[in-house]
Amino acid sequence: MAQIELSAIRKxxxxxxxxxxxxxxxxxxxxxxxxxxxxxxxxxxxxxIAGLEPQNSGEVHIDGRQVDGIRPSARNLAMVFQxxxxxxxxxxxxNIAVPLRMRRLSxxxxxxxxxxxxxxxxxxxxxxxxDIEGIAEQLDIxxxxxxxxxxxxxxxxxxxxxxxxxxxxxxxxxxDEPLSNLDxxxxxxxxxxLAELHSRLKATFVYVTHDQAEAMTMSSRIAVxxxxxxxxxxxxxxxxxxxxxxxxxxxxxxPKINILPGRIRKDGGVDxxxxxxxLTCNAAAGDCRIGVRPERIExxxxxxxxxxxxxxxxxxxxxxxxxxxxxxSRLIARLADVRHLxxxxxxxxxxFASETVRMFDPAGKRIELRVEQAERVREPAHV
Amino acid sequence: xxxxxxxxxxxILRHVLLITGAALMLAPFIWMISTASKPQTxxxxxxxxxxxxxxxxxxxxxxxxxxxxxxxxxxxGVIVTVSIFVLQVMVALPAAYALAKLRFLxxxxxxxxxxxxxxxxxxxxxxxxxxxxxxxGLLDSYAALVLPFTISVFGIFLMRQFFxxxxxxxxxxxxxxxxxxxxxxxxxxxxxxxPAVTAFGIFSVVAHWNDYFWPLxxxxxxxxxxxxxxxxxxxxNEAGTSYGPLMAAAMVIIxxxxxxxxxxxxxxxxxxxxxxxx
Numbered sequence: 001m002a003q004i005e006l007s008a009i010r011k012x013x014x015x016x017x018x019x020x021x022x023x024x025x026x027x028x029x030x031x032x033x034x035x036x037x038x039x040x041x042x043x044x045x046x047x048x049i050a051g052l053e054p055q056n057s058g059e060v061h062i063d064g065r066q067v068d069g070i071r072p073s074a075r076n077l078a079m080v081f082q083x084x085x086x087x088x089x090x091x092x093x094x095n096i097a098v099p100l101r102m103r104r105l106s107x108x109x110x111x112x113x114x115x116x117x118x119x120x121x122x123x124x125x126x127x128x129x130x131d132i133e134g135i136a137e138q139l140d141i142x143x144x145x146x147x148x149x150x151x152x153x154x155x156x157x158x159x160x161x162x163x164x165x166x167x168x169x170x171x172x173x174x175x176d177e178p179l180s181n182l183d184x185x186x187x188x189x190x191x192x193x194l195a196e197l198h199s200r201l202k203a204t205f206v207y208v209t210h211d212q213a214e215a216m217t218m219s220s221r222i223a224v225x226x227x228x229x230x231x232x233x234x235x236x237x238x239x240x241x242x243x244x245x246x247x248x249x250x251x252x253x254x255p256k257i258n259i260l261p262g263r264i265r266k267d268g269g270v271d272x273x274x275x276x277x278x279l280t281c282n283a284a285a286g287d288c289r290i291g292v293r294p295e296r297i298e299x300x301x302x303x304x305x306x307x308x309x310x311x312x313x314x315x316x317x318x319x320x321x322x323x324x325x326x327x328x329s330r331l332i333a334r335l336a337d338v339r340h341l342x343x344x345x346x347x348x349x350x351x352f353a354s355e356t357v358r359m360f361d362p363a364g365k366r367i368e369l370r371v372e373q374a375e376r377v378r379e380p381a382h383v
Numbered sequence: 384x385x386x387x388x389x390x391x392x393x394x395i396l397r398h399v400l401l402i403t404g405a406a407l408m409l410a411p412f413i414w415m416i417s418t419a420s421k422p423q424t425x426x427x428x429x430x431x432x433x434x435x436x437x438x439x440x441x442x443x444x445x446x447x448x449x450x451x452x453x454x455x456x457x458x459x460g461v462i463v464t465v466s467i468f469v470l471q472v473m474v475a476l477p478a479a480y481a482l483a484k485l486r487f488l489x490x491x492x493x494x495x496x497x498x499x500x501x502x503x504x505x506x507x508x509x510x511x512x513x514x515x516x517x518x519x520g521l522l523d524s525y526a527a528l529v530l531p532f533t534i535s536v537f538g539i540f541l542m543r544q545f546f547x548x549x550x551x552x553x554x555x556x557x558x559x560x561x562x563x564x565x566x567x568x569x570x571x572x573x574x575x576x577x578p579a580v581t582a583f584g585i586f587s588v589v590a591h592w593n594d595y596f597w598p599l600x601x602x603x604x605x606x607x608x609x610x611x612x613x614x615x616x617x618x619x620n621e622a623g624t625s626y627g628p629l630m631a632a633a634m635v636i637i638x639x640x641x642x643x644x645x646x647x648x649x650x651x652x653x654x655x656x657x658x659x660x661x
Contacts, residue, residue: 050559052558071558073561079556079559081552081555081556082552083552083553084552085552085556086556087556087571087574088574088575089574090574098562099560102560102561102562
């Protein structure tokens with residue numbers, strides 16, 4: 001079990017900066033998700049932690065020990081890859097045995113024919129077998145031990161890859177988009193399994209994904225990366241409710257947060273779509289952007305009006321796409337009660353409570369808001 | 384009915400063309416078998432017939448084995464081709480791995496040189512290599528037959544192309560598991576590349592088993608002769624060439640390749656198409 005400390009990590013490929021100075025601390029036993037759109041540098045960061053890629057500058061400390069320039073295997077981390085990366089010519093058993101054999105057997109004992117005759121090897125092999133059988137038991141892959149990766153389904157390969165990572169009892173587990181090759185149903189299932197595994201092993205997990213749902217459901221903390229920078233880290237609830245940057249707000253949450261153009265008046269009031277919100281801020285007058293989550297939009301009442309342009313009924317919930325009157329803006333509202341769907345092309349009034357509003361300046365940075373007293377009757381705002 | 388099984392004209396034409404081509408390719412081969420089965424008198428008779436009147440294959444074979452130490456020459460062929468192939472693999476795999484999976488300065492230049500090397504015919508370098516072997520005193524030995532071919536640029540190229548298709552994740556996983564770079568070549572890449580190694584093996588063994596030019600240049604001693612040289616020595620200027628035993632010997636020396644092909648037919652085709660589909 002280990003903590004991982006990253007300081008001022010920089011990396012560039014062919015003159016392009018992929019990582020622009022990452023500082024991050026991962027505590028012992030945490031499940032950290034590195035999340036961001038493709039090309040944001042999250043996989044590169046993971047590979048730098050693993051030692052598969054050298055950084056241009058900056059330091060990586062694992063459990064207080066500086067590991068820069070140390071071989072991947074000597075860092076004692078285990079990695080699960082997107083393509084699982086099982087050795088195609090080896091059985092499940094032998095795949096899981098590789099890290100143990102590499103570590104426990106000497107070079108002579110590893111020799112193909114001669115090594116098998118050595119008595120010391122036989123004793124070690126017995127231990128290895130016992131370890132692997134224990135892991136297989138835990139992961140429910142005992143019947144698969146003699147099969148080759150080609151004969152396994154995606155989910156089974158995934159489990160074998162996790163087994164190969166677990167068997168060496170590493171300081172930390174690194175996952176590089178391990179679920180993205182699975183179908184949607186299996187992905188949801190494996191999500192639960194991985195989260196369970198984490199709570200059982202209590203090891204440090206660093207999990208790279210571009211799927212915000214995976215990050216939200218499994219992690220104890222999420223680190224959102226964009227364009228080579230780590231822009232926000234926090235618990236899933238913090239990231240979802242209090243995004244510090246409009247890119248974070250837009251990336252986390254499905255469907256996407258609704259962004260509406262707004263204007264800050266000289267007196268600190270905010271106008272959106274011709275209506276003045278019951279909020280004030282200290283920011284300078286000028287343009288701003290207003291974000292409201294789909295589930296926070298109340299349909300039927302409110303100062304705004306729009307036209308229904310599209311309906312998505314998912315059974316348990318529905319999403320109503322509205323074209324806002326008088327502007328080009330579109331927004332999506334979540335409807336919990338699917339029995340009363342509005343008709344297509346019908347006009348609809350809508351509104352949202354002031355405390356659900358998140359405001360961003362033109363550069364995308366969060367602007368703190370004060371909700372006017374009159375609005376604070378029902379619930380305290382967590383702004 | 385005609386709708387259910389139409390025989391399109393194009394298909395017929397295609398097969399006629401293919402059969403004609405195949406017949407042309409097979410003709411010398413069949414003529415060899417035919418000649419090997421005829422007694423001397425029939426070979427020199429003025430009429431052309433494919434099926435011998437008197438079947439003399441066994442006699443010709445017996446004479447061929449009696450006149451020359453064919454088994455020894457076959458053994459020479461095996462020693463030489465197997466040594467060449469093993470050494471080629473030992474050189475080509477690490478080189479191909481470096482060219483395909485490692486990042487280092489000048490990699491593209493090196494690969495361009497490899498491609499350039501494919502363009503150079505072995506005859507062009509024959510004389511310098513011959514002189515080199517003469518200087519180090521290796522002429523007329525197994526080493527002279529094997530050493531010049533240990534570095535196969537074609538092999539490096541073929542393996543590099545195949546290694547490119549092996550996912551990087553697999554290499555990274557091996558590094559995480561603690562396998563060294565050379566270990567990755569032999570424990571991860573080689574097993575993954577067995578089809579490509581087989582394909583290369585077929586090219587290599589066929590080429591060097593049948594090679595006539597190089598053994599002819601570097602060999603003097605009879606006991607080192609490779610199979611094609613041995614057959615050629617059945618030509619006898621003084622006593623006249625005895626074609627029956629010559630053809631029988633030719634049959635014997637190509638037999639190993641034909642038998643190997645029949646056994647590994649599927650692998651063979653897989654191997655040839657490999658570079659095309661991957």
